[in-house]
Amino acid sequence: MAETEERACCRGARVADSEELTKDAVRAACRDGIQSAIETQLDDADSTPIVIDGLPTIGKTHQASRVAADLDEQVAILTHRYETRDDHLAALKDHFEGNPVEIPTFDRTCPTKRGEHGERWKDRLSEYRARGASPTYLHHYFRDTLPCMDGKDCPYLARRDAVESADVVIGGPAHAGLEEIVEDRVVIFDEDPQETYQTEFDASDLAEYVSAFLANRDELPIDNYEQLRLVAGNKDGFAPQHETIRDFLTDGDSLDQQTEAIRDEGGHVEAPTAVFALLELDGPTIGEASGHDWDDTLRSEAQLDYAELPDGASVVYDQKESRLVVRRAPDLSGTRAVVGLDGTSVEQLWQGRLGADDIELWRVLCNDCRKQYLTEVVGYTFVQTTTAAKPYSSGEHVNENDDYGLIEGVANQHETKPSLITSRAAEDQLFENASDEPFVDTDRVTAQIEDSKHYGNLRSSNDFEGTDVGIILGSPHPGDRAIQITAALEGYTAVRDEQTKGTDLDYGIPDQPFLHHYREHKVAQAVLRFGRTSPATVYIHTSAIPEWLAEMVAIDPSEVDIRPRREGERSILHSLHDDGPGTAGDIASRDAVTVGEKHTRDCLKRLRREGVVERDDTQPYCWQGTDLGDVPHTAAIDLPESLDSASSQ
Incomplete structure (x- = not known):
């Protein structure tokens, strides 16, 4: 510099x-x-x-x-x-x-919520909390009956008093x-x-909580969710009802009401917010008066409604799934x-x-300084092993044979057990509920993994600090709807271009900030869970990485070859390992081998070029395996020799 x-x-x-x-x-x-x-x-x-x-x-x-x-x-x-x-x-x-001073939390500090006074009280408080009630409100409301408030303040309240000073x-x-x-x-x-500041209602919860709120309000002209939708959908025909409900709901500083959470028949703190929002969303939104000009686009293209409510809450309504999201920023x-x-x-x-x-x-660091810091100072080596995005959130696109082969190949390359990060669905499909494909030994693969975690349980985690070899399998993607709702809350209309996919996926927003938040940024966060304060080699089996990280990749993905093995080839490897050497004819005739002699001979030649088997000079050739217990059995993996020198930076 x-x-x-x-x-x-x-x-x-x-x-x-x-x-x-x-x-x-x-x-x-x-x-x-x-x-x-x-x-x-x-x-x-x-x-x-x-x-x-x-x-x-x-x-x-x-x-x-x-x-x-x-x-x-x-x-x-x-x-x-x-x-x-x-x-x-x-x-x-x-x-x-x-x-x-640590601010006390309900789950850790309140004896009743921890279950020290029985499961009945614990479950009851959990239910009220799920309906949005604050811990402080619950302690004051049930002061005379809560076991932890018997003659003195609960430790939760006592510790709260020390926080302010x-x-x-x-x-x-x-x-x-x-x-x-x-x-x-x-x-x-x-x-x-x-x-943190969002509350989401699915269709059934929305109907239940809104109906519970309306049924307990004799001063309102409606008493259930269906009547509210009728009134909301015909503003001109039900103008007096609109005005009565709006006036009632806005008679205070905030639409949310703590008392709603403790109703025995079921209620929610944000039920009044939901009622007001549904009235607004079927008419002109308050957002139109605040300078936003994308409301009509949201409704028609994304099938979402948006409104900003008088008390500062923002809401998005999903027309497809009758789902409501409320955000109440602090x-x-x-x-x-x-x-x-x-x-x-x-x-x-x-x-x-x-x-x-x-x-x-x-x-703190520009892209050039990031590269210098991560690769030269900390000592990272980043190896990208594919040019495909590999969306693994649903598990639908998981390629078991490729992934198993990569895991075994990396373990062999570094003579250590790597740790792994992937999606929860991929983790389940690869290791918990793997398919019963012939001649695929899942236990053999899992035995070569030190530890595995999924994307949803990573942020701020230091569990892999000091781990010197890691693998990222696939990229996360929450689905189009999650991206659209997140974008809507920030004032953007996200509509997917159906002609795009992978790293070219386009939601019509410049620079795709919301897609990158859910995908590329989560991959980068996962990559940097390994090593952290010490050198690490991280294999990234997805192309969905930020540009600044792509500039640090030590080996071009084209230099990494992953060739999945078909069932016949796997059966030959299995037979050579378990039954020993033999001629092509002998091997093909074994019960475990699923292909004929010609295919067996072709596979043996390919495996010889790979260095997996060898033959003698007799006729017919006698074939035998080379360290088959270590050879990746589901895919042939070619990791460049230059990786060794790159890893020693």
């Missing part, structure tokens, strides 16, 4: 004090970015939230804790996983003179919805809040500063989930 003025390509380059990036310099750049983002907002009350875009390997969690420890402001750090919260608490104790608190993204947690604090979101207007930390950030998603009119995105 050149001198400072020429090294201003990114924050990491500016902080580095030598010609090459170091781990310490990149971590310092991350810390500097977090601190500067907070100071910028403290100095300017009109500044927007800032998201720090930093790779999963650069220690964002630890650096956030260090910044929080040094601030003269009260801080709330919010993150999904309990393990990450524990990491923050441990890091703070190393750098912080005071005692950080603490200098640094650690909790989950849901705690951002509590004014007493975020008011006058610097709030740091460690990773994307994801769907009110962060009273915070001192808001900073997000993300390894694969999408600006549109952060903006909507934080309820912000605008945000800024700061990158």
Whole structure:
């Protein structure tokens, strides 16, 4: 790198004090970015939230804790996983003179919810919680009867009292919805809040909860879901009913009502929101008055309706499946500063989930510096093994023989058991409910895997830290509807071009941010679960990776050859391994072999070129296997020899 003025390509380059990036310099750049983002907002009350875009390997969690420890402001750090919260608490104790406080959670802190007072109470609280009731509301509502409130406050409430005065608190993204947690604090979101602030009703739940709400409101002119749909669908014919319902629902600051969750006949906190939304969605949406011009397109092309409600909630209605999604972003207007930390950030998603009119995105490392850091400093070698996207979420496109062969080939190449990441459906199909294809030994493959995880259980996970060989099998894809609903909540109409597929898949949105969020970004997150702080070789069996990661691939996918073995070839390998050498005629005549002599001879010649079998010089030739216990038995795998030198970077 050149001198400072020429090294201003990114924050990491500016902080580095030598010609090459170091781990310490990149971590310092991350810390500097977090601190500067907070100071910028403290100095300017009109500044927007800032998201720090930093790779999963650069220690964002630890650096956030260090910044929080040094601030003269009260801080709330919010993150999904309990393990990450524990990491923050441990890091703070190393750098912080005071005692950080973990915000109590219902499941971990309340004895009744943990089941210490019987399953009946535990199940009852779980049911109310599923209907949207807050833990604090439930404790106050049932104060006289909850076992954990017998003569004193439940530990959940007692610990909550200590939170407000603490200098640094650690909790989950849901705690951002509590004014007493975020008011006058610097709030740091460690990773994307994801769907934390969303409530989704399928068709049956929607009808049940709406009917329960209406049946208990004598002052309303309707009393069930079917009548609401009738009124909503004919605004002109039922104008008085519309006005009565709207006036009743808006007689307060918020449409959601905690009391709805504890009705014995079934209710939900967001049932009033759903009623109001259904009235709006069948008429002109409130969104049209707020500057959005895509509502008609949503209705006609995507078959979705959208509305922004008076209390700030956003709703999307799926016309195909009669499904309603409500998003109620937290009110962060009273915070001192808001900073997000993300390894694969999408600006549109952060903006909507934080309820912000605008945000800024700061990158710690530019693409060139990312490449230098990951391949030269950390020591990653990325090997892409296919040019196909391989959508594995449904399990429909899983190729068992190719995948088994790749696993065995990688294990042989590195003389170790690799760990694996794939979709839940692929994991089930490959290892739990594999097909009974002849001469395919699933147990033999699983014996060569150290550990496996699926995409849905990865974000912020450090379970594969230090693992030096990993395999990514296939890419995730949640289905068109999930992408369309996510896009709709952010103001975009996503309509799939049916002529496109794979890496060319197109939803009509420039740069495809929502598709990449669900697919390429999740693959990148999975790839960087391995190694992290130490060198690792990662085999990526999908082409669905971000451009910045594609630039780091050490071996072109065309140099990796995976040829699946047909049943006849597998039967020959099986016979040579179990029954020993023989001529082509002898081998073909064995009960285990499923092909004739000519096909057997052709297979043996191919296996000889592969180096799997050898023959003597007699006539007819006698064929025997070479280390058949180690040869991938479902596919022939050719990993380039140059990979060995690439792996030693």
